[in-house]
Amino acid sequence: xxxxxxxxxxxxxxxxxxxxxxxxxxxxxxxxxxxxxxxxxxxxxxxxxxxxxxxxxxxxxxxxxxxxxxxxxxxxxxxxxxxxxxxxxxxxxxxxxxxxxxxxxxxxxxxxxxxxxxxxxxxxxxxxxxxxxxxxxxxxxxxxxxxxxxxxxxxxxxxxxxxxxxxxxxxxxxxxxxxxxxxxxxxxxxxxxxxxxxxxxxxxxxxxxxxxxxxxxxxxxxxxxxxxxxxxxxxxxxxxxxxxxxxxxxxxxxxxxxxxxxxxxxxxxxxxxxxxxxxxxxxxxxxxxxxxxxxxxxxxxxxxxxxx
Amino acid sequence: xxxxxxxxxxxxxxxxxxxxxxxxxxxxxxxxxxxxxxxxxxxxxxxxxxxxxxxxxxxxxxxxxxxxxxxxxxxxxxxxxxxxxxxxxxxxxxxxxxxxxxxxxxxxxxxxxxxxxxxxxxxxxxxxxxxxxxxxxxxxxxxxxxxxxxxxxxxxxxxxxxxxxxxxxxxxxxxxxxxxxxxxxxxxxxxxxxxxxxxxxxxxxxxxxxxxxxxxxxxxxxxxxxxxxxxxxxxxxxxxxxxxxxxxxxxxxxxxxxxxxxxxxxxxxxxxxxxxxxxxxxxxxxxxxxxxxxxxxxxxxxxxxxxx
Numbered sequence: 285x286x287x288x289x290x291x292x293x294x295x296x297x298x299x300x301x302x303x304x305x306x307x308x309x310x311x312x313x314x315x316x317x318x319x320x321x322x323x324x325x326x327x328x329x330x331x332x333x334x335x336x337x338x339x340x341x342x343x344x345x346x347x348x349x350x351x352x353x354x355x356x357x358x359x360x361x362x363x364x365x366x367x368x369x370x371x372x373x374x375x376x377x378x379x380x381x382x383x384x385x386x387x388x389x390x391x392x393x394x395x396x397x398x399x400x401x402x403x404x405x406x407x408x409x410x411x412x413x414x415x416x417x418x419x420x421x422x423x424x425x426x427x428x429x430x431x432x433x434x435x436x437x438x439x440x441x442x443x444x445x446x447x448x449x450x451x452x453x454x455x456x457x458x459x460x461x462x463x464x465x466x467x468x469x470x471x472x473x474x475x476x477x478x479x480x481x482x483x484x485x486x487x488x489x490x491x492x493x494x495x496x497x498x499x500x501x502x503x504x505x506x507x508x509x510x511x512x513x514x515x516x517x518x519x520x521x522x523x524x525x526x527x528x529x530x531x532x533x534x535x536x537x538x539x540x541x542x543x544x545x546x547x548x549x550x551x552x553x554x555x556x557x558x559x560x561x562x563x564x565x566x567x568x569x570x571x572x573x574x575x576x577x578x579x580x581x582x583x584x585x586x587x588x589x590x591x592x
Numbered sequence: 593x594x595x596x597x598x599x600x601x602x603x604x605x606x607x608x609x610x611x612x613x614x615x616x617x618x619x620x621x622x623x624x625x626x627x628x629x630x631x632x633x634x635x636x637x638x639x640x641x642x643x644x645x646x647x648x649x650x651x652x653x654x655x656x657x658x659x660x661x662x663x664x665x666x667x668x669x670x671x672x673x674x675x676x677x678x679x680x681x682x683x684x685x686x687x688x689x690x691x692x693x694x695x696x697x698x699x700x701x702x703x704x705x706x707x708x709x710x711x712x713x714x715x716x717x718x719x720x721x722x723x724x725x726x727x728x729x730x731x732x733x734x735x736x737x738x739x740x741x742x743x744x745x746x747x748x749x750x751x752x753x754x755x756x757x758x759x760x761x762x763x764x765x766x767x768x769x770x771x772x773x774x775x776x777x778x779x780x781x782x783x784x785x786x787x788x789x790x791x792x793x794x795x796x797x798x799x800x801x802x803x804x805x806x807x808x809x810x811x812x813x814x815x816x817x818x819x820x821x822x823x824x825x826x827x828x829x830x831x832x833x834x835x836x837x838x839x840x841x842x843x844x845x846x847x848x849x850x851x852x853x854x855x856x857x858x859x860x861x862x863x864x865x866x867x868x869x870x871x872x873x874x875x876x877x878x879x880x881x882x883x884x885x886x887x888x889x890x891x892x893x894x895x896x897x898x899x900x
Contacts, residue, residue, distance in 0.1 A: 373777070469680070469681070470820055470821055471818060472818045472819060472820045473820055473821075490801070493798070493801040493802075494802075494815070496818060502891070503818055503891075504892065504893070504895070505815040505818070505892050505893055506893075507802070507813040507815065510779060510780045510811055511780060512778055512780045513778055514778075541895075541896075544895040545897050547895075548897060575899050578899060579899050582897065582899070583810070583811075584811060584812065584813050585812070585813055585893045587812070587814075587849075587855075588849075588853075589853050589856060589886060589890065591883050591886060591887050591890070
């Protein structure tokens, strides 16, 4: 089942209480692709980078089966750059620098070979670019999942965000973003309000407190794995989304029951992501690592009660 | 299996964003007893009140099968009174008034008929009084569960708290208290450190984010039910503890597997508690209400994945 992922590929410079990095590769599509590639067969990627983006990293993507035909490499230009510093609790961060560079006029060209797309993951990106990408698919995919962030919920971008919300099946955001978008403090009320904006299914990520999946009537909750240390949360949400849609695309099943499994796979992948800086931990995982982590989730929440 | 509960019975005046109450009944033992009585047969209570405590409420306890022989009623004195106001997020609160009254010199006398105690719940109370109660049991109970709070983690009371921690099997506290007691920010590190202080089993309550149960090696997580509105969180932690030990006492099984079920029953009871002011919602539950709520927990977290 063909999976297409659209998002950013970038350099990040990250500072956490545990250390700091020079420029390392990041961006929503980097995390989504590295995570989804553990599940989906030959996922297709659309993104833009400058000539400074390391060719060895692009080759690493290709070795993982990721199709980079849709990756635009702009000669003479620089890749998107973001720099941030996390506070001690790792739940909040300050943005130190944002240099759009090639992202400023990103035109998401879809290669012809990608037109068989059945599963579309719109990673965090300018909402108008997400809309353009979706409109360029000749056939509406079976499932469209959108990730976004608080930055696009301000006056300038909100009309576009609302437009794209009406075009997607699943939205993935965090709890603070859900509150901001809905104006409701109660997560349950926020979810119902956001579902009326378009997406029938809503994922609300709560970081170390797990994630909620709201269907039309059902609700499912998956915890985060209790980790001794969260080293660097950058990309955890994108990694989660990549595991989620990667599992759905690989199984070809978009039932609520299977989305629950997607949430567990996404949570497992995110739990790896935060163990090291950037995407480092995602690059060298084995299938056994992933299955073992999923077993830890099962052990964590499994109980048996006989209801009378 | 005989269950003994020691704690406070009090008047509370509560203000939340949704309204305020005059003096209503509260206190750790009130919530523990009302919750445990849905599971355990004729639980025994030790607490102290003044002559102002409503006799109709004591009769209500008795109608629920709670043995009040150990309830001291001090003529000419007033019951413990607490008043608090919750902030808008309901996760933090200010104490507006604390009048110890009869609690100032509470001597936890254990009636002879209570000496068959196999399950002891030491509800939130001065640690030295918890120690006295435990020492007055001629035979060490099969299981001792302790609940406490941040107030006892300051210099004055910490030595007593550390002493009682060495005497108990299970400790139930919230995440902020776990951080304060251990000096560790990571909940997993905090848990391991607190377990070395005495209790082999540790419950860390995270309010709307659920609860973690740490065994000697195992970890179990139960979510809180996603509620549209939390009306008043007062007593939720005590209600949780009452459901937990009530289930253990009723089943006579202190295995980790059965403690998981206890956590689910405790979470179900707590989810009722927060729906109305004070203990109001706990008073008129039916067994069917409880079983139905437990089924909602099962539906919320249940998933099936075939691990290769």
